[in-house]
Amino acid sequence: MVRRAVIYIRTSSETQGEKSSPAEQEADCRRLAQDNRLTVVRIYRDVEKYRVGNKLIEPSGSRSDRPALQAMLQDAARNEFDIILAWREDRLYCGLRSMLMVMETIQEYKIEILLAKETFDPKITPVRTWAAQMELEGMKERMGMGVKARLKAGKANTGQDRYGYSRAGEKIHIVEEEANWVRKIFEWYNQGVPLPQIRERLIAGNAPQKGSSTPRHIEWARSSIQGILESAKEYAYGYKEQSRAGETYQIPVEPIIDVPTYEQFKAQREKNKTHPSQPIRHDYLLSGHLKCSCNLTWQARTATHRRSRKGEWIERKTPIGTYFCPQPHKELRLSTCPKTVSAKQAEAQVWEKVSQFITNPDFLLAQAKAKVVQLRNDYEQMKWDELQLREEIKKLNAERQEFITKARKGHISEEEFTPQIGVMYDKELGVRRRLTAIEQEKDAFEKLDLEEQVKKYVAELQSEMAELITANPQTPEERHQVFLLKKRIVDTVLTDAIIDERREIQIKFRTDLSTYSGQTQERVDFFAARRK
Structure with a gap:
């Protein structure tokens, strides 16, 4: 009886490709097929970026929506092969979700996995997957350490630019138009001008505001003016504070106001206290x-x-x-x-x-x-x-189980899975709350x-x-x-x-x-x- 095999190939970066190129992976898997008298019926390749929404994504082993992987699992459900050949186990998966999808497919459809450079043991697969996850966490930690190193060196990283400044790469530069308005705000405040009048002057002068991630419903809100005033020391002494993992760093910038203005501001601030x-x-x-x-x-x-x-x-x-x-x-x-x-x-x-x-x-x-x-x-x-809500909960449970089954079979992408399963749980939680209230x-x-x-x-x-x-x-x-x-x-x-x-x-x-x-x-x- 002829045993049908498929080869799965994955690379997700240029560096990785040099260590295990698609050609090398395919050659090693074909030798494995020959040694085990298998007939290769198809080759699945995840070697290029693919589009998810508006983004191009690397075919990382932690992603379960890789096009070739999805196609292979769907063909497994149609009984088009008996064995999966791969160079190493990490070519198939590096994350828990992708591992679960592969493992459930091979168990349900009685499919074997053979590896060219390793011995596949389904019993220790969860341990290896955990180790891969730990490595990913380590990578994130190393990236965080890199960010901290840049901040310690006085290099800008991320975060909202303070009014009067703009970040370009690792440097923070003065935006002169905004800086002039900062100086006017402190000048007016030191003259005893109330905040509402300062706001009116800013609006009347068409003073620009920083862009915001959410639409502004109020032009020059008093909280925005207070935010500028509360940063008086940073404007005077020329630094920007950024926090990372509980630590605070000071990045040097060019001052916008002088120290005498700042000292006058402190005196006026104290005088305004009632x-x-x-x-x-x-x-x-x-x-x-x-x-x-x-x-x-x-x-x-x-x-x-x-x-x-x-x-x-x-x-x-x-x-x-x-x-x-x-x-x-x-x-x-x-x-x-x-x-x-x-x-x-x-x-x-x-x-x-x-x-x-x-x-x-x-x-x-x-x-x-x-x-x-x-x-x-x-x-x-x-x-x-009460009876109607109990029936609705049963129906929601059935829908959720059907949705999870489709995801295991590869019919639903990872981008679709997480938000939709969240909506399902939220909907059921809402029904249960109504039931409890009744x-x-x-x-x-x-x-x-x-x-x-x-x-x-x-x-x-x-x-x-x-x-x-x-x-x-x-x-x-x-x-x-x-x-x-x-x-x-x-x-x-x-x-x-x-x-x-x-x-x-x-x-x-x-x-x-x-x-x-x-x-x-x-x-x-x-x-x-x-x-x-």
């Missing part, structure tokens, strides 16, 4: 709740100092709290946004409405009853959705007496409100305890507080009653701690 040296704790009742038409959650700040008539910063007798919209660019701020509001004014508005809501609980109880009816109607739908919701419904829970909840809130009415805090600690109590109530019943252009705040109360369960004992413990 915060106290020691942080002070301030309580804000609406933190995390207050929003405006910009759809941003407002932040809070405390003014502990003010300017005197002489222009000096002096400490206030009573700190002033303010909520403000965090949108720093006025062209993105809507006209209906009031920008700021007194914390005292905003919190008084909201607390009055929260108090009215809690002391008149009929509305909440009515909502509770309606919610119970709705959940009972939803319960049957939950059970149906199961948890079912359990919660089956265990809770919602009407009773809401009644307890309302009674506890009313008790807390009664304590607040009679509370008379004298010390900062007692005032902070009262704040914590108010904050807990606000966080429990409130979802959003929307402020309009007239600084009037509209309240959205929580309607998801499932969040009320389990909170009663926590509030009781809180009151017990206060009474002690």
